[in-house]
Amino acid sequence: MKIEITVNGRKRQFDVEPNKLLLNLVRDELYLTGTKYGCGIGECGACTVHLDGEAVLACMVLAVDADGRQVDTIEGVAADGDLDPVQESYIEEGAIQCGFCTPGFIMTTKALLRENPSPTEGEIREYLKGNYCRCTGYVNIINAVQSAAKKLQT
Ligand code: FES
Ligand code: FES
Structure with a gap:
């Protein structure tokens, strides 16, 4: 087709x-x-x-x-070689270890922050519940999403 x-x-x-x-x-x-x-x-x-x-x-x-x-x-996601604020936050917060899950997390995070620019921790956990990470324990990922939300609001 x-x-x-x-x-x-x-x-x-x-x-x-x-x-x-x-x-x-x-x-x-x-x-x-x-x-x-x-x-x-x-x-x-x-x-x-x-x-x-x-x-x-x-x-x-x-x-x-x-x-x-x-x-x-x-x-x-990176525009003209400049990292997106979500990508920056994942790096800054140490939310990446092996990196296998990271592209999926970043795409889901971007969709979340477009729908809900200021999510609570509970809302972040709920939205990201379909993305699995075997390495980080999720805490740094939650921190990265919160940090990206702040960056996108300034
Ligand atoms: S490869 Fe698609 S959800 Fe796992
Ligand atoms: S960083 Fe390794 S699976 Fe998430």
Whole structure:
């Protein structure tokens, strides 16, 4: 099937099998490997991207369902080489260890702060509950989200 998706602001055409996953499209055809293949069954959040601005699990979305829509991945977050405030905060707060989960966390955090610019700790934990991290224990991640929220409000 022929489809067209705007990926990180650039229109791209693809010829895909009907069962091709969006996750495999961005990783295998565009080499945007920042979006991680974790569980492949919608459980870990490592594959989170934005579809028309909403955080979605790319392992649970068919590429054909993204036809005519906008997909943003972690590679599109830094503007002209400048880190996004969310990325800066994750680094400053030590919210990254192995980094495997980080792209998914950052994409989910950006969606959260767009919907709710000043979330409570409880709201952060609830929104991020679909993203798993095996390394950090989550405390520094919560701190990073709170720090990013402050930065984005100033
Ligand atoms: S790889 Fe998609 S949720 Fe785990
Ligand atoms: S930093 Fe290693 S899984 Fe989160």
